[in-house]
Amino acid sequence: MNVHDFLYYIILPILSISSLLVFVRFFQGPSIVDRVVALDLLITIGIGIIAIYSIINDKPTFLDISLVLALIAFLGTVAFAYYLEKRNKND
Amino acid sequence: MTDILIYITSGFGALFVLLAAIGTLRMPDQYLRISVNTKAATLGVGLLLISAALFFLETSVTTRVLAVIIFIFITAPVGAHLIGRTSYFLGNKLWGKSITDDLKDKYNKSTHELRAHNKEDEKEIGQHNQDEDS
Numbered sequence: 001m002n003v004h005d006f007l008y009y010i011i012l013p014i015l016s017i018s019s020l021l022v023f024v025r026f027f028q029g030p031s032i033v034d035r036v037v038a039l040d041l042l043i044t045i046g047i048g049i050i051a052i053y054s055i056i057n058d059k060p061t062f063l064d065i066s067l068v069l070a071l072i073a074f075l076g077t078v079a080f081a082y083y084l085e086k087r088n089k090n091d
Numbered sequence: 092m093t094d095i096l097i098y099i100t101s102g103f104g105a106l107f108v109l110l111a112a113i114g115t116l117r118m119p120d121q122y123l124r125i126s127v128n129t130k131a132a133t134l135g136v137g138l139l140l141i142s143a144a145l146f147f148l149e150t151s152v153t154t155r156v157l158a159v160i161i162f163i164f165i166t167a168p169v170g171a172h173l174i175g176r177t178s179y180f181l182g183n184k185l186w187g188k189s190i191t192d193d194l195k196d197k198y199n200k201s202t203h204e205l206r207a208h209n210k211e212d213e214k215e216i217g218q219h220n221q222d223e224d225s
Contacts, residue, residue: 003094003146007101014105018112025115025124033121033178037128040170041115044132047159048108048139052101055143060152063143067155070162077170081177085203 007052015052019045036080043073093145101142107135120186121178129171133163 019042026038047066054062114127137160144156180203185192197206 003097006098011101011105014109018105018109021112021116031121031178031181031183033174033181033183034124036174037121037125038115040174041111041128041132044128044136044163045108045112047163048104048136051136051139051143051156055097055146060143060147060149060155063140063152063155063159066140067159067162070159070166074162074166074170077174081170081173085177085180 004056007056011052012049012056015045015049019049032080032084036077036084040073040077043069043076093148096145097142100138100145104135104138104142107131107138109135111135120189121183122175122185125171125175125178129167133167136163 022038022041022045026035026042029035029038047069050062050066050069054060108131111127111131114131115124118124118127140156140160144153147153179194180198198204199206
């Protein structure tokens, strides 16, 4: 069993299962804060999947996308937090 | 040798990401979920990225991986703090078995500012608020 098989048959399925679990929380989250947190975690897991995928395909170019995704996750969380607080303040 | 290191880092990374996912699903409280999200998921993704750097062993790839890891390590606590603060203002209750709530009755509900502990600070903050109003 070489590195390729290990990543393809063990690591990627584990990451897929964890993203499915987070999706369950994303759909059933009682408040909107839960959904924002779940979305943040989904993008973070996506960064990990991209890292493993770039190893399997031997293309380090994919790692650029992970930087963009990290930026989007942070900006999304900050924007959601800001506007949720503003909406609460105006009521 | 490098293969063994890749096995170890990617294995532990996937394990921590899985633990973060289970924690997000099973924790009883928003604040505990945010805590799990920042700690376990950041460590897991950092380990997965390190495994990519170990596989390629080039300067350009290692630089990119380090940039992503440092960015995540800086931004994850900031985002978690912001979303936790918002969650507190939205009025989400703590878990029933939580023991202390240090921020209880310390926030002004309408202006979202911290209240003062003693009288002198209260005066100063009152004057400050009047200046802002006028």
